[in-house]
Amino acid sequence: MATSINAGLQSFVDRLLRHSRLSEVEQAAILTLPFRKLTLRANQDFGRIGERAKHCCFVEDGLIARFGHNCDGERQITALHIHGDMPDLHSAIRPAGIGGLTTLVPATILQVAHAEVLRLAFNYPAIAEAFWRDCLLDAAVLMDWIMNVGRRNARARLAHLFCEMSARYAGGQGHLDNFRFPVTQQQLGDITALTSVHVNRSLRTLREEELVTFQNGRVIVSSWAELVRAGEFDAAYLTGDGV
Amino acid sequence: MATSINAGLQSFVDRLLRHSRLSEVEQAAILTLPFRKLTLRANQDFGRIGERAKHCCFVEDGLIARFGHNCDGERQITALHIHGDMPDLHSAIRPAGIGGLTTLVPATILQVAHAEVLRLAFNYPAIAEAFWRDCLLDAAVLMDWIMNVGRRNARARLAHLFCEMSARYAGGQGHLDNFRFPVTQQQLGDITALTSVHVNRSLRTLREEELVTFQNGRVIVSSWAELVRAGEFDAAYLTGDGV
DNA sequence: CGGACTATTGATTTGCGTCAAAGATTGTGG
């Protein structure tokens, strides 16, 4: 169990600092959390459904998806977590699982015991507040995804998703016009509640309209303004508000 | 500004106690929160989009919906809140609005200033934890709704919704076979991402199958077991986990 | 070099939306 300051934990602190104020002492307390580093293959499920977790996991590298299944076995991805996210911070407070977690690409995660997370939250009210706020940001994304899946057509859903990931990979400052987003068209379908066939057709539309190109797990934005319009994207829901 | 113990606040404490442990002192602290009671007509928007809130609102009576719009003006309801819920507890920690709030029927709400909520959370760590957990329960429902809208057909979406509301109106203990759920078919469509016409047809199907009848804002469950199966309902996501 | 994904495209089907119109219910003011 490593306890030295770690670059992975630093990126989580960076994430928290984007929306919350933390003193040097509080930052240091997070950075010295004891963790266990796990290296996972692609498409490896962990944080099993129905099982009570005893750890939070923290994404040092890779792309993590939370998912559920309907009884026909169709998968629906309900959340994506990138470098610097803590996909199941909530499990420290509410251990009951809410869907499984899986890697979409090879990933490294840091496991931190619930007890350690709770100890921090208990000892440092500002950290508790930052954790709480972090969970609320995740919830805001969930709300946005309901809008996306419920009230937008295929083209708009994909446009919106690319906008969101562009903004998130940019780390809360503007957006990226060219970024790796290592998912298959099947997985894009699992995210947007479409079939891979229709994802393929809609991607072609977006490409031909010269809004965005998705190829080999990479997104290349041709016209950010048009893409934002097509996806009805407003980045407000991604930004914190407590600093 | 009333400060005496109030029956409305009591039902919120009851809700918290369903998932979190609070001492007598902590309960009393919540019950003496200063509030302002507002009586609202049906279909009255409040907690305006884009505006930073300064209060949390607490549902004493009625049915409150959180919603967003797409650019065609179609409304999507992303959350429902009943008697005892606090629809925007999160706004104390993250004031940025995430969609508007509206009443679906005449309602009475209690407004509590953010400062008061934060003071409680700061002074009583157990209350902060309970508030945090309460937000996580709301988030679990959001995740479930993504599944519902994304991966289930019209009949299953409605069945699932009726199951959820049956369980929630039962206050975390079993379910109700007969309960008021005062929404129109149009609003059922806004919740399930369907048109009111298709809601109507699907309700007929459910009625003819003798699973559930929806009439005049009342749900009458004919076969709970069948309804649960049709809606792929598992109440686990509604229950707290921290007691 | 062969097996397993992944992407692409065409043909066809279908669940749900759209449009339209007729009842039923509720509310309101005279």
Place this chain on the structure above:
DNA sequence: CCACAATCTTTGACGCAAATCAATAGTCCG
């Protein structure tokens, strides 16, 4: 208490976006 408006429910006919089915290429990797 009735008349009339407004809203809500129900049903039919038709259209369309996305699903399904199916087949051919790429592409990656051992």
